[in-house]
Amino acid sequence: MKHITSYAHIKHRRLTANGSLIFDGSSSGSLPEFLTDAYRAQGMSYPKYHKMDTLCKLGMLCMEAAVKESGMLTEYPLDKIAIVLANAASSMDTDRVHQASISDKAAYFPSPAVFVYTLPNIVIGEIAIKYKITGENAFFVSECFDAGLLLNYLEALFHGETQAAVCGWVEADGDAAEAFIFLVEKSNKSSNFKPLNQEAITELYNQ
Amino acid sequence: MVFTSYSNIISPLGFTSQENYQAIRAGKTGVQNMVLPFSKEPFCVASIGEAEFEKQISKVRGASAHTRLEALSILSIGDVLAQSGIDPADRRTLLIYSTTKGNIDILEGRYPSIPSERAYLPAFAKHLQDYFKFAHTPVVVSNACISGLLAVIIAKRFIEQGTYDNVIVCGGDILSEFTISGFKSFNAMSAEPSRPFDANRTGINLGEAVATLLVTNKKELSAPYHTEIVSGASANDANHISGPSRTGEGLLQALQNTLKDQSTEDVGFISAHGTATPFNDEMESIAFERAGLSGIPLNSLKGYYGHTLGAAGVLETALSLEAMKHQELVRSEGYAAKGVSGNIRVIESHQPKSYSAFIKTASGFGGCNAAALFRRTINHIDR
Known part of the structure; x- marks a missing residue:
C-alpha cells in the first residue's frame, strides 16, 4: 500500500509543511525577498540556491520543507526514488528573461546562466543534485494541477523499480508563484499516513 | 505486450519516415550552412526549407491559423492517423506531445494574428486537440533532450497500466533564435556539420523536426515494424x-x-x-x-x-x-x-x-x- 508521508506548500508567499506554518511572507516584501527569507527561515545552507531561477527556488524550498519531516531519504535507496513534477507555464518565467536578452540587437547578451533554466525539468535536476536522488524523472505540463495524471504515472512507476517518489506542482509565471510537493512511499509501517489516491492528492493540494 | 505502430518523420530529409530513411540510405544529410530569417549570420543547422514547407502546409486546413510547429505537428500526427485509421475521438486513445520549447517563436513576435497565450504549452496542446478532436487533453512532456524517448516510455507505461490502448507520441521543436542564441552562449554550437564520437568533434548543430509514433497494445496495428x-x-x-x-x-x-x-x-x-x-x-x-x-x-x-x-x-x-x-x-x-x-x-x-x-x-x-x-x-x- 502506497502512502503520502509528507507534503509542503508555498501559496500566497506562505511556506507550510504538513499543515504547519514554517515561514509567512504574505504581508510584506517582493517575491525575490520571500524566496530569500524562506530559505533563511529553514536554516538552509546551499550556496547554489542563490544562482537558481524562481521556479527552481520554489521547488527547492518546498522539497526541503517536505523532506525535513520525512525519513524517506534514509529509508529508500536513492536510485529507487522518482521525481515527477508538473506545472502550467513550463519555464516561461525564465524564457522571458532570455528572450529579452536577445530582442535588442544593440544590447544582445544571451547568458548561459539564464539559458540553462529555460527548461522546466531543471528543477528536477536541482532537487536530484541536492538530495542525491537518481531514480526516474518526468516533467509534465498541464493547464492546471492534474491529480489524475500524476496518480496514474506514480502508479505506473511503482509497478516498476520505483519505491518512493517526490511529486508535485511547481509554478512560476511573473508574480504568480506556487509550489506543492508531496512524498510517496511504497511501504510504510505507520498507518498515520494518507493512502495514495486521487482524492487524497486533491485534498492536500487544496489545503 | 506494447507495440510500435505507424510512424512519421518531418525533417529537412522528407515528410514521411520512408522518405527520411531513403534519403539517409542515399547518403544525404539535412545539415547545412544557412542564413535564417532572424539573423544575417549563417549557422550550420538542419532547417526545413521554406519552399517545401509552403507546399506541404497548403494541405493543412486553415494554414494561417497555425504556428510553424503547430502546422508541422498537424501534418505529422495527421499522417499517422491516416495510416493507422485510429480515431482520435476514441476514449482509449491519448496524444502525448514531447517538446522543449513548443511555440517559442511566438515570444519573438512572429505571428501577429495568433494569440500569444499559445506560447504556453497547454494552449499549444489544446490547439492540436481541437484540430483533431482528441477525446482527451493531450499530455505534454517537457524533460529537456530526453523528452521524446521518455514520452515513448510513458506511452508504454500508460498502456500497460490499462489506462489507454493507443498512444500517439508526437515530438517536435523548431529552429528559433531563442535556442540558437542560448546554445551559442554555451559555446556548444559547431560551425560545421557535427561529428558525433569523432576525435575532431566541435559541438552540436541544431535542427528542426516533428516526428510521430503510434504506440499500441493492438497486435494488428504492429504490422509496420512488428516490434515490441x-x-x-x-x-x-x-x-x-x-x-x-x-x-x-x-x-x-x-x-x-x-x-x-x-x-x-x-x-x-x-x-x-x-x-x-x-x-x-x-x-x-x-x-x-x-x-x-x-x-x-x-x-x-x-x-x-x-x-x-x-x-x-x-x-x-x-x-x-x-x-x-x-x-x-x-x-x-x-x-x-x-x-x-x-x-x-x-x-x-x-x-x-x-x-x-x-x-x-x-x-x-x-x-x-x-x-x-x-x-x-x-x-x-x-x-
Missing part, C-alpha cells in the same frame, strides 16, 4: 544541471534498469544520443562500456538531423525502426576517427545485418538520461 517496446527507464546523474556525469552514472543506471533480465545477444545496434559535444559523447562512451555494451555497433543520427531537442527521441526511434525493418545498420554520419575514451564501436558505413533488437538512449540538461529496448516480434525479414 520491451522495456525502458530514466535516471538522473544528480551531478550537474548543464554538464553530464563524467562517469556516465545516470545513463548507466537507465541502461541497467532497461536491460535487467534481458539478453542483448540479438541487439543489432545502439542508437545513441551523440550530440557531438566533447563531454556528452565522452560520457556516453564510458556508460556504454560500463554497461557491458562495447561489442554492439552504435550510431548517432545527429549528423543527419542536428539536435532536434524534443523531437529527437521520437525521430531517432522511428528511424531506427526503419533500419531494423530493412535489416540494415545506418552509418554514424560525421564519424571518422574515435575520439572518446570508452570502448565503443561506431558504425562507419551503411551495411546489411541480421538482428532483431536495438537500444535507444538519450541524455539531457538537468542530468536526465533515458534508455529503451525495442525487439522484433517475428523472425520474418522483409528486406
Whole structure:
C-alpha cells in the first residue's frame, strides 16, 4: 500500500509543511525577498540556491520543507526514488528573461546562466543534485494541477523499480508563484499516513 | 505486450519516415550552412526549407491559423492517423506531445494574428486537440533532450497500466533564435556539420523536426515494424544541471534498469544520443562500456538531423525502426576517427545485418538520461 508521508506548500508567499506554518511572507516584501527569507527561515545552507531561477527556488524550498519531516531519504535507496513534477507555464518565467536578452540587437547578451533554466525539468535536476536522488524523472505540463495524471504515472512507476517518489506542482509565471510537493512511499509501517489516491492528492493540494 | 505502430518523420530529409530513411540510405544529410530569417549570420543547422514547407502546409486546413510547429505537428500526427485509421475521438486513445520549447517563436513576435497565450504549452496542446478532436487533453512532456524517448516510455507505461490502448507520441521543436542564441552562449554550437564520437568533434548543430509514433497494445496495428517496446527507464546523474556525469552514472543506471533480465545477444545496434559535444559523447562512451555494451555497433543520427531537442527521441526511434525493418545498420554520419575514451564501436558505413533488437538512449540538461529496448516480434525479414 502506497502512502503520502509528507507534503509542503508555498501559496500566497506562505511556506507550510504538513499543515504547519514554517515561514509567512504574505504581508510584506517582493517575491525575490520571500524566496530569500524562506530559505533563511529553514536554516538552509546551499550556496547554489542563490544562482537558481524562481521556479527552481520554489521547488527547492518546498522539497526541503517536505523532506525535513520525512525519513524517506534514509529509508529508500536513492536510485529507487522518482521525481515527477508538473506545472502550467513550463519555464516561461525564465524564457522571458532570455528572450529579452536577445530582442535588442544593440544590447544582445544571451547568458548561459539564464539559458540553462529555460527548461522546466531543471528543477528536477536541482532537487536530484541536492538530495542525491537518481531514480526516474518526468516533467509534465498541464493547464492546471492534474491529480489524475500524476496518480496514474506514480502508479505506473511503482509497478516498476520505483519505491518512493517526490511529486508535485511547481509554478512560476511573473508574480504568480506556487509550489506543492508531496512524498510517496511504497511501504510504510505507520498507518498515520494518507493512502495514495486521487482524492487524497486533491485534498492536500487544496489545503 | 506494447507495440510500435505507424510512424512519421518531418525533417529537412522528407515528410514521411520512408522518405527520411531513403534519403539517409542515399547518403544525404539535412545539415547545412544557412542564413535564417532572424539573423544575417549563417549557422550550420538542419532547417526545413521554406519552399517545401509552403507546399506541404497548403494541405493543412486553415494554414494561417497555425504556428510553424503547430502546422508541422498537424501534418505529422495527421499522417499517422491516416495510416493507422485510429480515431482520435476514441476514449482509449491519448496524444502525448514531447517538446522543449513548443511555440517559442511566438515570444519573438512572429505571428501577429495568433494569440500569444499559445506560447504556453497547454494552449499549444489544446490547439492540436481541437484540430483533431482528441477525446482527451493531450499530455505534454517537457524533460529537456530526453523528452521524446521518455514520452515513448510513458506511452508504454500508460498502456500497460490499462489506462489507454493507443498512444500517439508526437515530438517536435523548431529552429528559433531563442535556442540558437542560448546554445551559442554555451559555446556548444559547431560551425560545421557535427561529428558525433569523432576525435575532431566541435559541438552540436541544431535542427528542426516533428516526428510521430503510434504506440499500441493492438497486435494488428504492429504490422509496420512488428516490434515490441520491451522495456525502458530514466535516471538522473544528480551531478550537474548543464554538464553530464563524467562517469556516465545516470545513463548507466537507465541502461541497467532497461536491460535487467534481458539478453542483448540479438541487439543489432545502439542508437545513441551523440550530440557531438566533447563531454556528452565522452560520457556516453564510458556508460556504454560500463554497461557491458562495447561489442554492439552504435550510431548517432545527429549528423543527419542536428539536435532536434524534443523531437529527437521520437525521430531517432522511428528511424531506427526503419533500419531494423530493412535489416540494415545506418552509418554514424560525421564519424571518422574515435575520439572518446570508452570502448565503443561506431558504425562507419551503411551495411546489411541480421538482428532483431536495438537500444535507444538519450541524455539531457538537468542530468536526465533515458534508455529503451525495442525487439522484433517475428523472425520474418522483409528486406
